Amino acid sequence: MGLTQISASILAALLVGALTRGAPRTYLLLVLSVLAVYWFQPAIPLRSFDFWIPSLSIALALLTWFVTSQAGAWRSRQNLMGLFVIAGVVTLIDLTRYIFPDPFITTTTPPRFIIVLGFFALTVIAVSAVTIFSRRLALTLSFVILLLLGILLLLKSPILSYQLSVFLRTLTNRPTDTASALDVRWLGFSYIAFRLIHILRDNQLGRLPELSLPEFATYVVFFPSLSAGPIDRAERFSGDLKKNFALTQDETLSAGQRIVIGLFKKFVIADILALIALNDALAVQVRTTGWMWIHLYAYAFQIYFDFSGYTDIAIGIAQLVGIKLPENFASPYTKPNLTQFWNSWHITLTQWIRAYFFNPFNRWIRGYKSLPAWAMLLLGQLATMSLIGLWHGITVNFILWGAWHGLGLFLQNRWSDFSMRRFNTNNARLQSALQVGGILLTFHFVALGWVFFALGEPSLSWHVFLRLFGS
Amino acid sequence: MQTEPRLLPVLLKATLLFVLFNFTFILTSNIPLGKFSLYNSVFPGRERFPFGESQKGYNLSLFNLDAMFASHVMVGTPKDSDEYRVFLIGDSSVWGTLLTPEQTLAGQLNSQEISACGRTVRAYNLGYPYISLLQEVMILDEALQYQPDMVIWLTTLESFPHDKQLTAPLVANSPDRVRQLITKYHLPLDPNDPALNHASTWEQAFVSRRRALADLIRLQLYGALWSSTGIDQFYPEDYERAQTDFEEDYEFHGIAPPATLKDTLSIHILDAGMNAADVPTLLVNEPILISDGINSHIRYNFLYPRWAFDEYRVLLEEHTSSRGYRYLDLWNLAPMDEFTNSGLHLTPAGEAMLAEKVGEAIQNFCE
Numbered sequence: 001m002g003l004t005q006i007s008a009s010i011l012a013a014l015l016v017g018a019l020t021r022g023a024p025r026t027y028l029l030l031v032l033s034v035l036a037v038y039w040f041q042p043a044i045p046l047r048s049f050d051f052w053i054p055s056l057s058i059a060l061a062l063l064t065w066f067v068t069s070q071a072g073a074w075r076s077r078q079n080l081m082g083l084f085v086i087a088g089v090v091t092l093i094d095l096t097r098y099i100f101p102d103p104f105i106t107t108t109t110p111p112r113f114i115i116v117l118g119f120f121a122l123t124v125i126a127v128s129a130v131t132i133f134s135r136r137l138a139l140t141l142s143f144v145i146l147l148l149l150g151i152l153l154l155l156k157s158p159i160l161s162y163q164l165s166v167f168l169r170t171l172t173n174r175p176t177d178t179a180s181a182l183d184v185r186w187l188g189f190s191y192i193a194f195r196l197i198h199i200l201r202d203n204q205l206g207r208l209p210e211l212s213l214p215e216f217a218t219y220v221v222f223f224p225s226l227s228a229g230p231i232d233r234a235e236r237f238s239g240d241l242k243k244n245f246a247l248t249q250d251e252t253l254s255a256g257q258r259i260v261i262g263l264f265k266k267f268v269i270a271d272i273l274a275l276i277a278l279n280d281a282l283a284v285q286v287r288t289t290g291w292m293w294i295h296l297y298a299y300a301f302q303i304y305f306d307f308s309g310y311t312d313i314a315i316g317i318a319q320l321v322g323i324k325l326p327e328n329f330a331s332p333y334t335k336p337n338l339t340q341f342w343n344s345w346h347i348t349l350t351q352w353i354r355a356y357f358f359n360p361f362n363r364w365i366r367g368y369k370s371l372p373a374w375a376m377l378l379l380g381q382l383a384t385m386s387l388i389g390l391w392h393g394i395t396v397n398f399i400l401w402g403a404w405h406g407l408g409l410f411l412q413n414r415w416s417d418f419s420m421r422r423f424n425t426n427n428a429r430l431q432s433a434l435q436v437g438g439i440l441l442t443f444h445f446v447a448l449g450w451v452f453f454a455l456g457e458p459s460l461s462w463h464v465f466l467r468l469f470g471s
Numbered sequence: 472m473q474t475e476p477r478l479l480p481v482l483l484k485a486t487l488l489f490v491l492f493n494f495t496f497i498l499t500s501n502i503p504l505g506k507f508s509l510y511n512s513v514f515p516g517r518e519r520f521p522f523g524e525s526q527k528g529y530n531l532s533l534f535n536l537d538a539m540f541a542s543h544v545m546v547g548t549p550k551d552s553d554e555y556r557v558f559l560i561g562d563s564s565v566w567g568t569l570l571t572p573e574q575t576l577a578g579q580l581n582s583q584e585i586s587a588c589g590r591t592v593r594a595y596n597l598g599y600p601y602i603s604l605l606q607e608v609m610i611l612d613e614a615l616q617y618q619p620d621m622v623i624w625l626t627t628l629e630s631f632p633h634d635k636q637l638t639a640p641l642v643a644n645s646p647d648r649v650r651q652l653i654t655k656y657h658l659p660l661d662p663n664d665p666a667l668n669h670a671s672t673w674e675q676a677f678v679s680r681r682r683a684l685a686d687l688i689r690l691q692l693y694g695a696l697w698s699s700t701g702i703d704q705f706y707p708e709d710y711e712r713a714q715t716d717f718e719e720d721y722e723f724h725g726i727a728p729p730a731t732l733k734d735t736l737s738i739h740i741l742d743a744g745m746n747a748a749d750v751p752t753l754l755v756n757e758p759i760l761i762s763d764g765i766n767s768h769i770r771y772n773f774l775y776p777r778w779a780f781d782e783y784r785v786l787l788e789e790h791t792s793s794r795g796y797r798y799l800d801l802w803n804l805a806p807m808d809e810f811t812n813s814g815l816h817l818t819p820a821g822e823a824m825l826a827e828k829v830g831e832a833i834q835n836f837c838e
Contacts, residue, residue, distance in 0.1 A: 249477060249478040249479075252478050253476055253478055253481060272688075272692060275526075275689065275692045275693070275696070276692060276695045276696060281527065282696075282699075282700070285699075285700040285702060286699045286700055287699065287700065287701060288699065291695075291698065291699030291700075292699075294695070294699070295699065
């Protein structure tokens with residue numbers, strides 16, 4: 001999100017928060033969120049895909065709602081209204097091609113209306129078919145989860161993304177020699193997919209209350225958190241929507257303060273640090289050890305201020321419309337150990353992974369009685385953190401980053417057990433020293449992990465490690 | 472008792488403070504903010520002026536001569552008693568497009584470790600891309616306070632036409648300096664020429680100057696990257712070589728034979744520069760690409776038809792001779808292969824040829 005989009009979002013949220021209550025607020029948020037899916041989508045070198053990709057986000061949200069809602073729920077007035085609103089907004093966005101000479105919501109001119117009508121028809125057929133199956137086959141929900149994971153796999157893997165681009169270019173008669181893995185940029189899909197999987201999985205386990213379509217769709221593509229999270233929980237979000245919210249002066253000031261802090265973090269601190277933060281080019285250009293450390297520290301703080309700045313902005317804007325998005329960061333670089341770091345860094349992602357992967361994985365692995373406890377722990381940590389790495393992208397460096405943290409968490413766990421038995425923890429000075437030492441050690445462990453995260457190739461990371469340690 | 476802040480007063484106060492700050496900022500327009508620099512203190516000074524359009528080169532173009540000088544290594548280098556300080560003035564060929572600092576004329580002269588007048592020659596690269604005599608005089612005029620022992624001004628025909636003088640971005644955005652130069656050197660130029668960007672009151676406010684201020688901050692940040700990498704230019708792996716085949720085109724800046732160049736060249740600005748310093752000044756007609764491609768009997772290169780450049784050389788020879796200027800005509804020094812992406816930019820080997828000739832000239836001065 002750029003400054004224009006953020007400003008428009010703030011203004012829209014202020015108006016919605018100040019002027020609407022109850023159901024109209026939900027519908028207006030739905031309208032704004034659907035609009036934002038199209039508006040925030042970056043330009044793509046494939047013709048009209050800046051319209052089709054957001055349309056697919058909406059279609060996937062609808063599909064998930066249909067398969068997780070009760071039979072016939074769509075016939076209720078509220079849900080029909082939700083369907084009408086979504087279809088109406090998409091239609092209006094498409095019709096802008098006939099009204100305005102230049103596109104202003106999408107980056108390129110939307111496709112012809114007849115084609116969009118065809119897309120609507122296909123969506124209805126696909127959703128109906130899957131919904132009918134879902135009433136009869138228990139595996140349908142798992143199928144939708146696999147579908148979402150498949151798309152994630154496609155988007156996160158550079159090789160598969162490239163092949164997808166070649167395929168789409170061939171399909172649309174575009175030259176394939178300029179195909180790139182970056183061609184298919186699907187704004188916010190990582191977050192949309194995790195929200196949808198959370199709903200599907202909780203629905204499978206019978207833990208999710210019934211949500212109306214407007215609530216559901218607004219939750220999935222809620223405009224403040226569309227591009228950079230946080231990953232909220234549906235039932236909590238829906239609870240906020242149902243509250244009789246009225247925007248007060250205190251609320252506005254508090255939200256404004258949060259937004260200003262976020263803007264400062266992102267557009268002042270992070271963007272300044274970005275100029276000198278470690279990257280592929282600097283990895284081979286930097287001549288001295290000292291400067292390499294400075295570039296690494298710059299990266300460590302840039303990524304924090306960038307991400308937490310966006311989170312502050314999202315939380316602030318959401319606050320204006322009565323939604324209390326969950327916190328995503330809690331001073332992570334001041335934590336004395338890696339476990340606490342991960343409890344305060346991208347908190348909602350960590351909680352999601354813990355709920356839907358780490359805990360089930362641990363329950364599963366405990367079935368292997370022959371494995372020693374330490375091995376179970378090591379495997380659990382490595383698998384979980386590698387998965388977090390893969391969520392960022394399917395590359396060797398992201399896996400190495402995940403494995404680095406998995407190993408770190410394991411070692412920290414072993415050290416905690418060992419040190420608790422050995423050291424006198426009643427000594428205040430020792431405690432302080434351990435606390436400060438722990439913070440410094442944890443920060444540097446995390447910073448060194450960023451060497452994998454920031455760079456594209458393991459060879460570059462190795463080069464940086466050698467430079468960092470004096471070679 | 473502490474009361475909670477109220478929304479409306481907070482917004483009103485914020486707006487008032489913003490407006491006040493914005494217009495109070497106008498009062499700072501006479502403060503040379505560009506002189507506040509981290510270069511030559513926190514970061515080493517740059518070997519050449521900041522210039523660049525690609526972030527990959529850790530460099531940027533800005534129109535603040537104070538900031539450009541403050542970032543230059545010359546400003547932060549106290550003159551040693553053993554130093555024979557030589558300033559190299561000129562365009563992008565002196566600045567060194569596609570060349571590392573060591574490969575530029577200044578870099579190669581310094582690596583020769585030559586002596587002049589019993590002192591060690593230390594050459595400073597004061598070249599700046601864009602071609603305009605007035606821009607070069609502006610830089611020279613500012614540089615004179617840094618104690619040169621000799622000035623070498625490398626120039627070419629393209630710098631001379633009247634229409635090139637005020638349109639160079641650095642010149643166009645420095646109307647006050649242009650006014651001072653007009654007064655100081657009695658230049659027949661109009662200080663109110665529309666090509667000069669005179670800032671209105673609103674344009675001096677903080678909001679209007681935010682880009683220029685951001686550029687000053689970016690320049691400081693790039694100091695970290697200059698310091699850590701020694702890179703100040705983006706070097707593409709591949710680039711388009713200078714054109715060697717041409718259309719059948721005789722025109723130079725809208726004129727063609729039988730018209731003559733004489734009235735289109737800003738010779739008076741050349742005179743201002745040649746007389747600016749009270750130290751020896753050497754004028755060099757810098758090497759150009761001499762093509763042997765299609766229509767090379769009409770044009771030497773993309774910039775120059777043969778008739779215009781030949782006439783320019785004769786004019787320059789006559790003028791320098793009549794004024795007693797020290798002049799070196801090196802126009803045909805380098806073969807065609809020693810040019811990179813333009814008819815003026817030399818390869819490192821081409822620069823070495825030029826450095827040899829210029830080095831000899833520096834040494835000959837004292838003898």
